[in-house]
Amino acid sequence: MATTLVTEELLYEEKPLYVPSLQELKGVIQSALAKNFETVSVEVGDCPDLKDSFYGLVDSGLGGSPLLLEIGGPPFLLPLVQRSKVYNLKEIVQKALPGEGKILAIGAGAGPFPLRNSNCEGIINLAIDEKGVFKNGSYTAKVHGPDEKCVLERIPENDPRCALLMNLFISRGAPGPVVKVKCSKRIGELNFVECIRLGLAENYKEKCVGMGGIFVLKKGAAHQHVMRDFSKTPLTTEEELNDWLKFYNMPAQLNALGTLITHENDLDLRLQHFHSFSKSNWGGHYHYDTTPEVVEYEAYLNVAERVVRVDRPLETHKVGRD
């Protein structure tokens, strides 16, 4: 069966977000992380050049009209896959951030299964230049072979596709101030992303705050999943879902891209979603680190001005949001 790219008739919804100053966010994030990590440093300062090979992004910064964007959702994957849900990221990203200037989009979702002839994770790292030229530096991660090895592969530079579900942080890729986080030795139970998100939620109460960017797991290892190929039997519970996912303990260095937001905001939003790539075969969906004694994180995050929701599943459920 041929797969068509659905783009024309997609539902787009949008809401403004509450935008605290980076200085204020610095304080909130510092105190949240201090409860969960022994050593914490949070600063506001210029983003390092994220094109540096240590970070591996296709553009330099996280500045310029930052927004969060979510496409589709787990209801298109579970209980059974909806194979029509293949999206053109170039068109969607340009529609979400119109006007002059380049675009950087990074984040986590489902990779283009027609490319791999298999379901796969998508680790999204793409840019569109001022002339509209698209450059994809994204990866897929898949479960491969009888020994179920994790395989990380680059998506071809001109392939704009993803599938099913996606969470992106989008900006002009410009240099400028971000929240810079370093923390090490985990002393609490929360994972890195959850710790920040819950700290924001506790502080900002009913106000909806969204952030996105990159974190690097520099030392230690993380419990991460990669989706196996599509299930032929319906997955209806978290238990069935977790049996279907393939979990790995992936070693550092892992570079994770994604988003977090404090509320579903009446848009059925996923509250946090980060996928990581590496310079080895490892890539996948971050759950938590497994090495509290030695773990080290470094992160660069910016705050989003608005959230754009694309092709929100009208029949929804809460399975598969972890």
Ligand SMILES: [Zn+2]
């Ligand atoms: Zn994921």
